[in-house]
Amino acid sequence: MSSLSRDDVAHVAMLARIQLSEEELDRLAGQLDQIVEWVGQINEVAAADVPPMSHPLPLTNVTRPDVVRPGLTAEQALSNAPDAEAGRFGVPRILDEE
Template sequence: MSALSRDDVAHVAMLARIQLSEAELDRLAGQLDQIVGWVGQVNEVAAADVPPTSHPLPLTNVTRPDEVRPSLAVEQALAAAPMAQEQRFAVPRILDED
């Protein structure tokens, strides 16, 4: 017997604002029931002595300290720009203003 009924799937679809046909409700009820079963299997395997992890390998964030360094002058930055206006990069308008 399926743990998720067709009505459960219809309720979730309504909450997600998804319109499903009768055939889709029947098909998804079985598929979602299988997914819930697989999640249950994972929960059975999880041991209390194994800490939860987000990644199988230890990760460390590689960052560098922020250091103030000299940057390009405005003229240098705009030297290769196809268009510049008022010391800024100029780009073609893509939205009309109403």
């Protein structure tokens, strides 16, 4: 089916900026060739009447409905803050911009 050579693996490794030793090139050439063959076998099995799907089981949305509920007031939210100014949380400055 496919026959990936050491040169093919070396070229892909160069594009990915991966340095491989001579032994790694030999080993990976065989492994990648097997992977390409397995993908080819899967393509042979795939039937035209089977629709593409992202998951074998049907998924349903499990989020709860969006319901408005009472929350904290600004004063309650800021009551335990270590630093508050002008109705907002005070945080340390991280930029030296004025």
